[in-house]
Amino acid sequence: MNQGRVRILAAFGASMLASIGLTVVYAVGGDPQIEGALLGVALGGIAVGLVLFGHHMLPGGQFVEPRDIVPHATAERPGVEAAFEAGVEPIERRRLIAAAFAASVGLLGIAALFPIRSLGSRPGRTLFRTEWRRGRRAVTDAGRPLRVDDLDLNSVVTVFPEGHEDAADSQTLLIRLPDGVTVPGPSNWSVNGVVAFSKVCTHAGCPVGLYQAETQELFCPCHQSTFSVPEGAKPTFGPATRPLPQLPIGLDDDGFVIALSDYTEPVGPGFWNRP
Amino acid sequence: MISRLARWIDDRIGGSAFAEQALSKIFPDHWSFMLGEIALYSFVVLVVTGIFLSFFFDPSVAETTYHGAYPPLQGTSMSEAYRSVVELSYDVRAGLVMRQAHHWAAIVFIAAIVVHLLRVFFTGAFRRPREINWIVGVTLLILAFFNGFTGYSLPDDLLSGTGLRIAYSIALSVPVIGTWMAFLIFGGEFPAEAIIPRLFVTHILIVPGAIVALISVHLALIWRQKHTDFPARGRREGNVVGPKLWPTYAAFSMGLFFAVSAVIMAMGGLVQVNPVWVYGPFRVSEVPSPAQPDWWLGWLEGALRIFPPWEARAFGHEIPNPFYPGVLVPTVTFGALYLWPFLEARFTGDRGPHHLLDRARDHPVRTAFGVTALSFFVLLQVAASNDLLAHRLDASVATISWTFRIVVPVVPPLLGYVTYRLMTALQASAAERFAELPLRAVLRPAGDGAKRPEVDVAGYAPSADGAELIVYREPDGRWRWCYRPLDNGVELRSNKSYVSQEAAEHAALRAYPDTPLARPAEASGSTSSGPRPTSG
Numbered sequence: 049m050n051q052g053r054v055r056i057l058a059a060f061g062a063s064m065l066a067s068i069g070l071t072v073v074y075a076v077g078g079d080p081q082i083e084g085a086l087l088g089v090a091l092g093g094i095a096v097g098l099v100l101f102g103h104h105m106l107p108g109g110q111f112v113e114p115r116d117i118v119p120h121a122t123a124e125r126p127g128v129e130a131a132f133e134a135g136v137e138p139i140e141r142r143r144l145i146a147a148a149f150a151a152s153v154g155l156l157g158i159a160a161l162f163p164i165r166s167l168g169s170r171p172g173r174t175l176f177r178t179e180w181r182r183g184r185r186a187v188t189d190a191g192r193p194l195r196v197d198d199l200d201l202n203s204v205v206t207v208f209p210e211g212h213e214d215a216a217d218s219q220t221l222l223i224r225l226p227d228g229v230t231v232p233g234p235s236n237w238s239v240n241g242v243v244a245f246s247k248v249c250t251h252a253g254c255p256v257g258l259y260q261a262e263t264q265e266l267f268c269p270c271h272q273s274t275f276s277v278p279e280g281a282k283p284t285f286g287p288a289t290r291p292l293p294q295l296p297i298g299l300d301d302d303g304f305v306i307a308l309s310d311y312t313e314p315v316g317p318g319f320w321n322r323p
Numbered sequence: 324m325i326s327r328l329a330r331w332i333d334d335r336i337g338g339s340a341f342a343e344q345a346l347s348k349i350f351p352d353h354w355s356f357m358l359g360e361i362a363l364y365s366f367v368v369l370v371v372t373g374i375f376l377s378f379f380f381d382p383s384v385a386e387t388t389y390h391g392a393y394p395p396l397q398g399t400s401m402s403e404a405y406r407s408v409v410e411l412s413y414d415v416r417a418g419l420v421m422r423q424a425h426h427w428a429a430i431v432f433i434a435a436i437v438v439h440l441l442r443v444f445f446t447g448a449f450r451r452p453r454e455i456n457w458i459v460g461v462t463l464l465i466l467a468f469f470n471g472f473t474g475y476s477l478p479d480d481l482l483s484g485t486g487l488r489i490a491y492s493i494a495l496s497v498p499v500i501g502t503w504m505a506f507l508i509f510g511g512e513f514p515a516e517a518i519i520p521r522l523f524v525t526h527i528l529i530v531p532g533a534i535v536a537l538i539s540v541h542l543a544l545i546w547r548q549k550h551t552d553f554p555a556r557g558r559r560e561g562n563v564v565g566p567k568l569w570p571t572y573a574a575f576s577m578g579l580f581f582a583v584s585a586v587i588m589a590m591g592g593l594v595q596v597n598p599v600w601v602y603g604p605f606r607v608s609e610v611p612s613p614a615q616p617d618w619w620l621g622w623l624e625g626a627l628r629i630f631p632p633w634e635a636r637a638f639g640h641e642i643p644n645p646f647y648p649g650v651l652v653p654t655v656t657f658g659a660l661y662l663w664p665f666l667e668a669r670f671t672g673d674r675g676p677h678h679l680l681d682r683a684r685d686h687p688v689r690t691a692f693g694v695t696a697l698s699f700f701v702l703l704q705v706a707a708s709n710d711l712l713a714h715r716l717d718a719s720v721a722t723i724s725w726t727f728r729i730v731v732p733v734v735p736p737l738l739g740y741v742t743y744r745l746m747t748a749l750q751a752s753a754a755e756r757f758a759e760l761p762l763r764a765v766l767r768p769a770g771d772g773a774k775r776p777e778v779d780v781a782g783y784a785p786s787a788d789g790a791e792l793i794v795y796r797e798p799d800g801r802w803r804w805c806y807r808p809l810d811n812g813v814e815l816r817s818n819k820s821y822v823s824q825e826a827a828e829h830a831a832l833r834a835y836p837d838t839p840l841a842r843p844a845e846a847s848g849s850t851s852s853g854p855r856p857t858s859g
Contacts, residue, residue, distance in 0.1 A: 088586070095578045095584075098574050110557075110564050111816055112818065113817065119452060164507060167508070167517075171503060174512050219608040253492040254485060270485060270610060272724060274721075285720075318644065319641075
């Protein structure tokens with residue numbers, strides 16, 4: 049018993065020392081590792097002390113109490129029902145008023161639902177279009193326009209429509225294909241071996257961030273959908289069902305890459321009324 | 324001092340009647356009954372650390388430039404939300420400990436709930452009359468998931484932004500209402516600026532409020548219905564056996580609270596979690612690779628990853644691919660969880676009340692179903708790391724994913740069948756423990772010859788108890804009773820005293836309707852029929 053006492057006091061003592069240590073560590077500037085260790089000791093010491101105290105010094109033993117196998121109050125039920133019915137009866141006699149009450153609360157409830165509409169903008173055609181327009185330059189996220197010669201052979205660059213460098217749905221990959229590799233899309237959609245595909249995965253909308261140069265495959269790190277560029281960014285593996293849409297591109301008079309139009313189909317993940 | 328305060332309160336609200344019941348209330352003792360408590364106490368840690376974080380977090384996506392203590396991010400443009408999280412981690416004293424402890428507490432909270440749910444499921448604790456508490460518990464699990472996700476999305480780092488983007492796509496995939504739903508939740512097309520402040524108010528007010536309310540209901544129902552217990556000597560449907568709340572159980576429970584806090588706070592300081600400064604701020608065109616969510620979202624992530632490239636299209640409308648793993652799988656999962664007590668009652672025809680728990684073998688079908696479901700989710704969880712596995716095993720991601728596409732639907736039912744065979748074999752054999760089960764009993768379930776003794780469904784025979792009930796008078800004149808095994812086994816005393824002999828006898832027989840009542844000795848102070856002295 050005495051030994052138990054010593055252990056309990058040691059546990060609480062360790063906790064107290066750790067708490068003092070915590071204030072010191074905090075005062076001299078703090079350190080996450082030391083703070084964590086000291087917090088562990090400060091709280092753990094109390095835990096050990098309490099458990100040892102309960103174990104050594106509090107009455108043990110098992111007690112028993114009866115319980116209601118079915119916790120009902122059958123005796124009171126008729127009284128409850130009668131009390132409720134007694135209140136219902138005068139209400140039922142005035143059906144019109146009851147109906148008017150129900151209708152007014154119901155209508156108020158419906159009216160109160162309308163502000164939900166204020167939570168967001170109308171989807172409308174938002175999902176059907178991006179910020180690409182005919183003649184809009186393709187720029188990096190820093191706003192720098194690109195010429196074909198700025199692109200390394202067989203690699204990708206992420207571009208946005210000029211002036212919309214944070215438009216998530218417009219992010220596009222410019223790919224300068226190696227010689228002899230073509231894509232099945234219309235030939236006037238690419239320029240000097242450069243093609244452009246939407247960077248938004250058609251599965252769950254992640255940026256299709258990885259490009260495998262040997263096979264010209266695009267790979268989405270989120271759910272591993274894989275798109276084959278020479279096959280028109282057709283999905284070859286993973287949960288994606290549709291190719292990445294291709295953006296028709298050309299060059300402006302200064303030789304910078306521009307869009308010839310917006311995407312001709314919605315980019316990104318599917319939705320109910322996607323054509 | 325304490326008694327004066329107690330009297331002051333009693334004079335005003337008459338709390339003594341309740342307190343008398345409460346102090347002597349009995350809590351059955353088993354390690355598995357502490358799982359729910361661990362969840363409760365990690366929630367307390369979540370609230371405390373969360374309050375601290377809310378003083379420093381800035382839920383705004385306004386653009387800013389970083390000039391804090393973390394060198395690699397110097398001069399980087401980022402949202403105020405992300406800046407405040409990095410600042411909280413590097414410039415606020417004790418901030419990192421609090422932030423990491425908050426994250427670890429969330430991980431422990433959800434883990435404890437899940438394991439607690441498994442305990443309740445496999446022991447049949449959800450059966451009548453506890454269906455309501457099962458429903459409350461499943462709802463708490465959903466709320467915990469939801470708040471985990473909203474919290475994890477708040478820092479506006481690259482990883483959490485990716486998670487939000489996937490959530491947006493899943494919302495978008497819902498038939499008919501998907502686009503409107505996604506736009507109303509996010510405030511417009513992703514990445515809308517409204518989402519971070521909305522997540523913040525959801526995370527720190529709406530969902531925690533609901534969790535507090537439902538925890539209260541959960542505990543009130545446990546209090547009212549009393550805890551279940553495993554069958555054992557002296558335990559009946561009509562009684563509860565264990566230590567009293569005051570003081571022993573209270574000391575242990577408080578000890579558990581401090582132990583849970585100690586582990587979580589120590590991990591908060593010592594074990595790195597969610598280092599958002601490594602992921603970098605959210606950028607619309609970037610994505611971390613590899614990208615794994617917190618553990619409790621792994622099953623959904625795995626489902627999204629291995630689901631085949633299918634989607635339904637007809638009449639100019641489509642149900643996109645993420646709908647099936649992202650909406651259907653969780654809907655069916657939680658729907659089945661909600662309905663399970665009612666489905667089981669319907670299929671077994673057992674609608675009676677139960678307070679003594681089952682062992683796994685008592686309900687082979689339930690156990691087999693549980694193992695099937697559990698292995699299904701565990702496999703999905705592993706599938707969420709298909710890219711890491713491919714890297715580790717030097718295989719292609721396609722090979723790994725295809726393996727999971729086959730394994731996930733095939734292996735769980737097989738495991739379920741094996742479980743069923745094992746459980747029926749255990750039931751038919753005399754083996755007390757799993758390890759004692761002879762192999763031939765598994766291969767030929769009914770044929771091992773040995774037959775276990777006649778017992779009730781709970782595997783326990785009250786009639787073999789050999790005990791009697793003793794009612795006796797205490798020196799203070801009040802009456803108690805005890806359950807005394809005839810072979811000098813452990814004696815169980817009533818948790819409280821009664822004003823009359825009749826009341827004590829009545830209570831004793833309610834707790835043990837099958838046990839004979841020994842006539843008490845005359846109340847002459849004789850201790851001959853009183854309880855044996857026990858060593859405490």
